[in-house]
Amino acid sequence: MNTKKIAEKIISEFHWFHAHPELSYEEFNTTARIRQNLQAEGIDIINLPLQTGLVAEVGTGQPPIVAIRCDIDALPVQEETDLSYKSQTDGKMHACGHDFHTASILGAVYILKQHEKELKGTVRIIFQPGEEAPGGALKILETGVLADVQVIFGLHSSSLFPVGVAAIRAGAVTAAVDRFEIIFNGEGTHAAHPQNGIDPIVAASAFVTAVQSVVSRNADPFAADLISITHFQGGNTWNVIPEQVYLEGTTRTLKTNDRNMVRQRIYDLSEYIAKAYGATAKIIWHDGPPATANDKEWTKFAEKIAQQNGLIVEPSPDSLGGEDFAFYQEKIKGVFVLIGTGLSYPNHNPHFQIDSAALFPTAEYMAQLSAHALEQIKK
Template structure:
């Protein structure tokens, strides 16, 4: 391992933990963007703002011997109160990097430093996308609208995945992550005294019935072969012990493999909710909020990621056991709808406190992934990488 490589990795871990301590939610990543841009400027890498808090950077812009490749890292945090207990725990009350976007950003910055050091040896142009608002904010869409993919031929991205053993990669030829959507169901009845329910039209009782009915969509109204999830995640009906309230609100989420399944699931949510509410004598309004489409890889690019990853981990580096598609969602699908590319999930559970799932208040990104993914990115763009050695050469990273 070269001293420059070692220094790059150590700096990346430091930056990652600094970002983790100072999280910012979607479309508010001003300090994060400033830090990214300062680091790029210090490395003499050209960049421009994009989508407000996003940043597009370039290397070897005049290269013509290979395709123009883009690499993406997301930068936003979540509205979750951190309970990890780490020394670099969030200093922003109510916000934390609970999905590892701090690690994705630090990895892309490490890649930027390594590629800049070898810029004259890059065969083609490289674009680096530091994207805001992945967590439901459609940041990728805004980046594309503001020409982030201009001239780019292929794009690659990744996500750490605590449900996979450390170093195991999932990058199928087609569907990798589902699309999603959310819904709000408002049930309005007639409130009154709990001792006289016959004079009321109870929205709480209707809400309970709607919840039970919606759970039968997947079991009885859609084919079991379809990768669909319908989850009611919240019931809001504030009242008092002796008061039947006027209104109840249900919140929920769906996960779907394609737009056809989404349309059918949404249709059933509307029909079942309204018909069930009617049977309880309450009014029902259903608001459907489509979010992300499914993330579907391009076969050639996905195969390239798998092959290059096996240069690092061997044939055992691919996970063939996790059920696909992953039911979580990603706005990386916007990029893949525009140009060829691939999105990978890479396992982070090394048996050392990195098994907490994404979006858990106890979650923390596994810094040991940074060197491996940086090496993958370097290979993808044709840059040299340090010679690999047997065993875990990054065991010192904790």
């Protein structure tokens, strides 16, 4: 395909992906569509034990090896746009730009294939499932397909920047994300006779209030830490003190020490506050992805290639959002880039939209970034 055909093709595929969203680890049709497109252009697909998602390869098949990654899953959001290609599935929407990621990286693969004989090594292209789960990155890592990769690049759409902007910054760009569940157990009784029971609602409420002091009193005032209680459930009628209250929430941190401290304080507060009220507390902790950690030297390189491709480079904004690309960066040097896709409603909003004008410039940038990275490693 020539440049014009690639540009037209990835817009068409972007529309298809947007209209056919699939949730984490359910991306069977999405994977089949990606596979079909790659096979039509003679692009090698690595045989891996993945139910959804895939990894392709372009180049010599020999080191050096770099990787580029996109995610392919959608969200359980009901779309509320007027797009001609809006979601055809109730309750599911590409409200985080993964359709854009997939289509633009597909374009990058096409461009790399055109110049395959000029590549100074191998580019592995990851179409990753389950980022929103999160944890799809771990599924890819478990296959061993990235064991010999020397640097990895990822991208994410950003509604904070216009088309033509690449936001890049060394260090943490997104936060470590953990989820916790807490069950406060008391003793149920009649609401008129609280002395005959142990009220878990009072204990859980005291915890909700106290836990807010962790960030303000235990963390460095200049640190970017956050604790949010997002789910509080207890009781089912007006005149009964229940046996149990269920809490759920999330923590967001940028530094490992803060991540460990916040977790320990949540454990301590829940245990001792429950005990003070005569109740007990059980915590179920779910470790999520760590904070992204963009490599300093490769970040400078990514900025240079962006400028050479006519993109305006801005620093990535502070964010406590999570991104499982960080799992790759624990093993491999890497850079996570934000791509301006037009000012719009924020990610995960039912009115979220992408300007398709960003597709081909992004495809070109990611192709150039990976090709020049091979040359950089060869030096």
